[in-house]
Amino acid sequence: MTGLRERQKAGRRRDILAAASQLFRNDGFADTSVEAIAALAEVGTGTVYNYFSSKGDLLMALVALDGEQARAKGQKYIARDHDDALNAILGLLSMYVDHALIHLTRELWRNAMATAVTQADSPFGVSYAENDRLMAGQVGELVVTLQKAGKVRSDVDAEAAGAALFIIVNGLFMQFVAQDKMAKSALSSRLRDQITVVVGGLTANGAAQRKRAS
């Protein structure tokens, strides 16, 4: 199982990923050439393509790793005690946003997202989509938790709610990374406004919403 070849292969994969990680973060995606990654990893440029189907695939592999961390954080968050539904959900989604910006720049996210759309079938395109699916599921878990605590109506489709909430944070985050001039505070306030609407709903509701941001 663990022949020389397998170990070398795993090592080389790590080397390439580490090299890409370093260069992407230092120089950005556009300014990093596959040749430079190969040189730093001490392999031929062609070898990079034996492990990753494209430069974008390599980036998505890094993003997927980060996604795992975000989900781990999320799992702990869910286990905490929560007061009201709005704050609980907003807290989780804000945590995702904050985590996303720890290791990766906006430019890297732009390129990761672009690649995820155009190359969804590549190995790490699949990982990327799977990660999104799992995160949406995690938001759904939080909704279930809140339902059990009587903070969310039990007749709500938790899975659909999780997916909707996650799509919103994802979409806003995409707008955020696409426009460098958009401030993080603008992202936060839009997120708050929109999640507030979703939590409160549009139709007749016993507990009226409290406030609206201008």
Add this chain to the structure above:
Amino acid sequence: MTGLRERQKAGRRRDILAAASQLFRNDGFADTSVEAIAALAEVGTGTVYNYFSSKGDLLMALVALDGEQARAKGQKYIARDHDDALNAILGLLSMYVDHALIHLTRELWRNAMATAVTQADSPFGVSYAENDRLMAGQVGELVVTLQKAGKVRSDVDAEAAGAALFIIVNGLFMQFVAQDKMAKSALSSRLRDQITVVVGGLTANGAAQRKRAS
């Protein structure tokens, strides 16, 4: 104002767009070279770059045109009579989806979206973002209309609601175009489930939701 030169310029712009439109639709984005577009439009390749900043910019220009049509349809839709909020909103969003697939293939949408994220500052990247903003605003208008008709609570932030609803349809549409194997029916059903959640809200509500799709 309308000298011969200006008209020629406008004409050339149209020629290039028309050529791009034809080739993109026939051969797809990836398989269409800028050289081929230039040849069909009977201009030099360099001229194409006098009018559009990149191949992706050219595609976004086409998409923006389509977006205008979609908004025109949407405006008429809003003016109609609406029964309940859920159906009214779902109808508008479904109309957007249907319209998007009339003229453009999934592959074109993938590339348009990818370009919109990575080149948001290019001339038609701005148009693309603006179009999204206007569509979200249009959904907001529908919400206002429904509020006036007493079908949506008046304390709801209509603008935020429109933005949230549009982000959802946009996000689901993105998932749809990214994965060729995803059926249109899957898109529709997810859209229905998620919009249902948003309209109904998560917290205590006078009118309980009626049903849930499995």
Add this chain to the structure above:
DNA sequence: CTTCAAAATAAAGTCAATTCAGATTTTTTG
């Protein structure tokens, strides 16, 4: 009708992702 300047043009050049035909290394076989 001449001059001017904007715009177009073709051609040649740059650049970097991706591919590919052979070279090299590991594993398997006898």
Add this chain to the structure above:
DNA sequence: CAAAAAATCTGAATTGACTTTATTTTGAAG
């Protein structure tokens, strides 16, 4: 262990978007 087979590596060649340049065209203005 030696030879054959299989997997992997390699970097030079390909490809196509985009740029640059030197030259030409053509409205517009006097």
